[in-house]
Amino acid sequence: EYDVITVTLEVAGHTFVLKENVTTVLGFKSIRQGESITEMQQPFSEGDEVKISKTNIREHETTPPEYFNEGSLLKAMENPQNFIQLKDKKYAQTLKQTGGIGTVATRADIIDKLFNMNAIESRDGKIKVTSKGKQILELAP
Structure with missing residues (x-):
């Protein structure tokens, strides 16, 4: 402990x-x-x-997380609390308790609808948000 x-x-x-x-x-x-x-x-x-007695400056570059593919996006929808940072842990707990986004039966359909709306697109097996998808996200609460 x-x-x-x-x-x-x-x-x-x-x-x-x-x-x-x-x-x-x-x-x-x-x-x-x-x-x-x-x-x-x-x-x-x-x-x-x-009192700060010593400082050390390190320079390094961060690397962005890998893009989702359809399989990894489905898994992320099951446990979204693992992929977002929330200041209020209560929200992460709520996401965990509700079983994620959608249900096992509806998650693939949600992804298909996002493709059909042109909110996301697949390039080289990587799912990326389109400009239309970004506009939708800006409007979301």
Whole structure:
């Protein structure tokens, strides 16, 4: 078991987020010799000021997620909460409890309707949103 400590720093107009897992119970790892929780870290309190002693700048590029194909889109419709980031976990839980978007019987039909409306298109086996699809998304609540 572990606790997740999240620290958000505001520095010169930039926001930095640090997340760290702190082990609270070793579980099966306690069987290993020499394994113990040696140091319990004290979480920061909101509003605490911290001194930054060292910074390191790393440059890297992120890679976009892969495009869906029809099979992966069907799977995503079953568990959409795994593919979107929601600030309110309640919404993700609701998506999970409702069994996703559509039903097993209607998901393929929903995709077909999106193709027929020209909201999505398939290029090289990759499903992409068309300009019409983007307009529909902008109108959606």
